[in-house]
Every structure is written in structure tokens, then in C-alpha cells.
Amino acid sequence: NAGVMQNPRHLVRRRGQEARLRCSPMKGHSHVYWYRQLPEEGLKFMVYLQKENIIDESGMPKERFSAEFPKEGPSILRIQQVVRGDSAAYFCASNRDYLNTGELFFGEGSRLTVL
Amino acid sequence: DQQVKQNSPSLSVQEGRISILNCDYTNSMFDYFLWYKKYPAEGPTFLISISSIKDKNEDGRFTVFLNKSAKHLSLHIVPSQPGDSAVYFCAAGSNFGNEKLTFGTGTRLTIIP
Numbered sequence: 001n002a003g004v005m006q007n008p009r010h011l012v013r014r015r016g017q018e019a020r021l022r023c024s025p026m027k028g029h030s031h032v033y034w035y036r037q038l039p040e041e042g043l044k045f046m047v048y049l050q051k052e053n054i055i056d057e058s059g060m061p062k063e064r065f066s067a068e069f070p071k072e073g074p075s076i077l078r079i080q081q082v083v084r085g086d087s088a089a090y091f092c093a094s095n096r097d098y099l100n101t102g103e104l105f106f107g108e109g110s111r112l113t114v115l
Numbered sequence: 116d117q118q119v120k121q122n123s124p125s126l127s128v129q130e131g132r133i134s135i136l137n138c139d140y141t142n143s144m145f146d147y148f149l150w151y152k153k154y155p156a157e158g159p160t161f162l163i164s165i166s167s168i169k170d171k172n173e174d175g176r177f178t179v180f181l182n183k184s185a186k187h188l189s190l191h192i193v194p195s196q197p198g199d200s201a202v203y204f205c206a207a208g209s210n211f212g213n214e215k216l217t218f219g220t221g222t223r224l225t226i227i228p
Binding site: 004006033035041042043044045048056059091093103104105106107108109 | 151161
């Protein structure tokens with residue numbers, strides 16, 4: 001009964017490198033959401049994906065950030081040319097389908113540190 | 116624009132007493148509201164939710180109250196236990212449009228033994 005799995009749990013990158021964060025949703029879930037939590041702040045929505053489709057990317061920075069959820073395999077959040085301001089906890093969440101209760105199931109997060 | 120606001124960054128409550136966490140929202144299109152609990156270095160976990168057609172929902176020690184006219188909701192925990200010490204996030208969503216949740220900034224609850 002695996003929950004939402006994220007890896008890596010911790011990632012250290014130097015400025016200018018690329019960061020790739022992976023998320024496997026709960027079994028049977030086809031909707032994936034990425035949220036970012038900056039230090040001492042709340043969770044900010046980044047992107048909502050279904051298999052092979054980006055549904056809402058209104059929270060994604062316009063440059064350097066991209067996300068995908070392929071037909072096979074995990075969802076990936078990719079940050080190119082990282083900067084110190086990208087240091088944050090990135091949480092992935094999933095749900096099965098349209099639920100009017102809105103409950104999302106979260107992973108334990110990936111903590112990115114940019115040196 | 117912060118559509119969901121938690122104005123108290125922290126709250127300390129004596130064990131056994133009632134904890135009341137507050138949340139305000141500005142978007143009248145929100146149809147449902149949720150509370151999540153988060154421990155350090157873990158992901159948020161769902162606690163309790165309420166639909167906009169209700170004004171109260173109860174689950175054990177946890178009760179959520181919704182005042183639509185005031186655009187305000189609160190989470191009551193009674194009696195408070197040491198294991199309740201965590202950060203609590205209020206979240207809101209809408210049945211119209213996409214399905215993302217909008218989160219508040221969180222309230223750190225500390226239960227004093």
C-alpha cells in the first residue's frame with residue numbers, strides 16, 4: 001500500500017546545474033500535482049498534470065522549470081540552471097480523479113539545496 | 116495575492132485544552148476546504164475537510180467550522196495532545212476550473228505538556 005513516492009529525498013546542486021525530481025503517484029492515481037515550499041512559507045502550487053498532459057502550469061516559473069508525466073514512469077520536475085532561490089522543499093501529491101472533496105495525498109518531499 | 120490566509124504563525128496550548136486554528140479566504144468561488152497537518156521533514160497529511168454547503172464537520176477530536184459570510188474557517192482540536200504539535204495548513208479548492216488546492220502559510224501548533 002505504497003503512498004506517493006518521491007526521490008531523491010535530498011538533492012544538493014551547485015548554481016548552474018540541473019535538478020531532476022521524481023514522483024510516483026499512489027497506485028491507481030492518475031493526477032499529479034507539484035507544490036513548492038520555500039523556507040518559512042506555505043505550499044505554493046506549481047503544476048498539475050495528468051498522464052501525458054499538463055493541465056495547469058500557472059504556478060510554474062516561466063523559465064528554467066518544466067514538468068512531465070509520461071505514459072510510463074514517474075512524473076519529473078526539472079529545474080535547469082539552478083539558482084540559490086530554487087532551494088526549497090518540493091512536494092508531489094496525487095489523487096485518483098476528480099473528487100469534490102479535493103483531498104490530495106502528498107509524498108514526503110524532495111529537499112533541494114543550491115550551493 | 117494570498118487567497119488563503121493564516122494570520123497566526125504560531126500557537127501554544129496546554130495539553131488537554133482546546134486548540135483553535137483560524138483561516139480566512141478571499142475567493143468566494145472556493146467550494147471545499149481542508150486542513151492538513153505537517154511534521155518536520157514529512158509531507159502534509161490530510162486531517163479533515165468541509166464542503167461549502169456545510170458549516171460544521173466533526174471527526175473525533177477534530178472539528179472544522181465554516182462561516183461562509185465571513186469567509187472564515189477554524190479547526191478545533193479538543194482535547195489537545197502532545198502528538199498534535201505540528202504545522203497546520205488550511206487549504207481551499209473549487210469544483211469549477213481546475214482541481215488544485217490553494218494553501219495558507221501555516222500555523223505552528225505547540226502543545227505544552
